[in-house]
Amino acid sequence: MSARIRPFRHDDPDEVVLVAGLHAGVGWPVRTFAGWAWLAANPAAGDAPVAWIAADEADRPVGILGNLRLDCVGPGIRLRGATGFSVVTAQHGRGAGTRLVRTFLSQPEVFATWTFNANPAGAPLYERLGLTAWPPASHALKLAWIVDPVACALGRALRMAAHDRRVSDLLGERLLSRRLDRAWSGPLADGIEPVVDLSHGSAWDGYRLRLERETRLRPDRSPAVLRWRDADPQATWPSVTLGAFEGDDLVAHARARLAKGNALEVTALEILDLDWIDGRDAVVPALMAALFDLARERGAAKLRLQVVSERARSALGPWRERARAEGGWGHCKLNWRAAVPDLPWDPTPFDGDYEICLRPAPAGERRRAA
Known part of the structure; x- marks a missing residue:
């Protein structure tokens, strides 16, 4: 047709x-x-x-x-x-x-069109239509940190056993932790705090303006954009933004949300954004430690970063060695429509579709029914 x-x-x-x-x-x-x-x-x-x-x-x-x-x-x-x-x-x-x-x-x-979330079946189509790998050195990389190895092993076994979609449907929602409904109590590292004020003139507003003055291309993270993202009516769990503070000033942040890829996958705390003021990359490992603690307290079996730039991989420090590599099929594709900006661009999942496309982890009555 x-x-x-x-x-x-x-x-x-x-x-x-x-x-x-x-x-x-x-x-x-x-x-x-x-x-x-x-x-x-x-x-x-x-x-x-x-x-x-x-x-x-x-x-x-x-x-x-x-x-x-x-x-x-x-x-x-x-x-x-x-x-x-x-x-x-x-x-x-x-x-x-x-x-x-x-x-x-x-x-x-x-100026450009892209996908940073191509699946293995779709990635070759984007290549045939002229999209190229971006970032060049890490376009095929996803990084994950295992929080609950037993749950992850059980999830792999269930998915291997339920290769037929009908079997998967019969099994229903599995691998749900009772801690998903628990309020997070920390602990937080020194200088790491939740960012809750997204108003004009807030610490967040000053931080994102400092980021925008640096010689890099970055997504618009204005208070209006963040408030819009937080208003998704289908989000079962709100995103959490953690900030690294020096005095009253934000110098780095990470944004994350609980998600569950399908009924037989484990719950993951997905890192939706990670950035910092140039020269402050030493605070990134502390942010990662706080995210790992959050994943463990909320019952997530893994912590994951699905778009990885070389800048981010370098800043992870000891967390880079602890990571498990996922992906491998070149999921990040980009098509320059105009002259390439003369600025470095180190995308994060925030630049892609992850925040709007991740399957939410079941919550409340939905979780108990499952």
Whole structure:
């Protein structure tokens, strides 16, 4: 069939239901009507579609590709980019995936388009369509730190035994810790504190402005953007942001959230962002120690960083040697649409789609029912 590519009607409840069926069919998290409305309210979205649809002859979706716009900032510059997310096509929509990706890549008014979350099946398609590996030296790397080795081993055994999707469905949600509902009590290292004030003029605001004056390309982390991200109506667990303070000044931060890839995977504390003022990389190991403590207290079996730049890998210090390498298939792909900015760009998961696409860990009544 020759599918027609058009913008997704995120304000049409019937179309949202059909798209939910596409994502549920491959076992991916389903975005609700409220969830799509939240994505459409992205401060960087402008007039861009929140997604594109491949429609059949009856105008029903047989494929979808999400489109998340992001502003990237540096000293005196602001560039708009876009990351694709949640790309899926129905079996009878074969061939539509390539057309969807081409539409995403050709959208106007962006300096680059990318995905930092390509799966093993999709990564070769991006390469054939001209995307290149980014960051060059670590595009295939994910790092994980094992918190509960017994749970991780049991998860691997369950997934090997339940290779058939039907068996997995019969087993249901597994490997849920009773500590998921526990409030975090620390401990925190000296100088490491939760960042809760995201208002204009706050310590966070001053910190992100100092970051933006450095000679690097970074995502816009303004209070407005962070408040929007924290308002995801489908997040079962709020993100936590930890900051490294020197006096009243923030000098580094890490942002993380509990997630569970599927019913038979362990819960992971996913690092969604990690950055610091140049010259303050020595505080990163203390942030990692606080994140590891948080993972253990909340019942996560692993701590994971899914986009790793060389700058981040260097700053991890002793945590670099403790890490287990995951990935390996080149999940970070980028297409420069304009002249390459003459600034270093060391992406984190914040630059990608992880915060909006990770499957939330079941919480509250959902967890107890499972």
